[in-house]
Amino acid sequence: DRAIFGKFFVRGNITRWAGIFNKIADVAIDDLFAVVESTPGKPTNIEKFFAVCALRLFMKFCTGADYRTMPDREKTICKVVSEGSAATGNVVIFGLPTWSFLPTTKKMDAALRVVRKDFAMAVEQRREDNAKGVVREIEDCLDAMFQENMN
Numbered sequence: 001d002r003a004i005f006g007k008f009f010v011r012g013n014i015t016r017w018a019g020i021f022n023k024i025a026d027v028a029i030d031d032l033f034a035v036v037e038s039t040p041g042k043p044t045n046i047e048k049f050f051a052v053c054a055l056r057l058f059m060k061f062c063t064g065a066d067y068r069t070m071p072d073r074e075k076t077i078c079k080v081v082s083e084g085s086a087a088t089g090n091v092v093i094f095g096l097p098t099w100s101f102l103p104t105t106k107k108m109d110a111a112l113r114v115v116r117k118d119f120a121m122a123v124e125q126r127r128e129d130n131a132k133g134v135v136r137e138i139e140d141c142l143d144a145m146f147q148e149n150m151n
Contacts, residue, residue, distance in 0.1 A: 008144070047082075
């Protein structure tokens with residue numbers, strides 16, 4: 001809802017998040033360089049780098065989660081989201097139907113299930129943190145949802 005989430009997209013809030021985003025991106029770049037240096041002469045999958053970096057930034061902003069601390073989960077989500085995104089692109093570009101029995105729709109649904117599972121885990125973690133009185137350094141979208149009883 002624009003009234004609830006609009007405050008996250010104004011200059012003042014973006015400025016507060018800029019340092020966090022830069023740190024996340026810097027770490028992702030360092031991780032990429034580590035892979036490049038450990039495999040000299042081999043091609044580097046730059047698409048994978050951007051998928052990982054985007055996931056880390058998005059989930060930190062939305063849920064406060066640090067996916068670098070969950071490498072297996074990060075890898076799974078990046079793979080599934082990539083497959084779901086490709087399937088969605090095919091539906092849009094080729095005007096394919098989205099009947100539930102079609103393989104393309106099944107890929108999109110699978111991606112949605114995986115992502116929803118992660119959001120559910122983030123909500124549950126936030127509930128536990130709130131019950132314990134944990135204070136976060138910066139408000140995120142999940143905080144706004146709790147404040148508006150959207151959980």
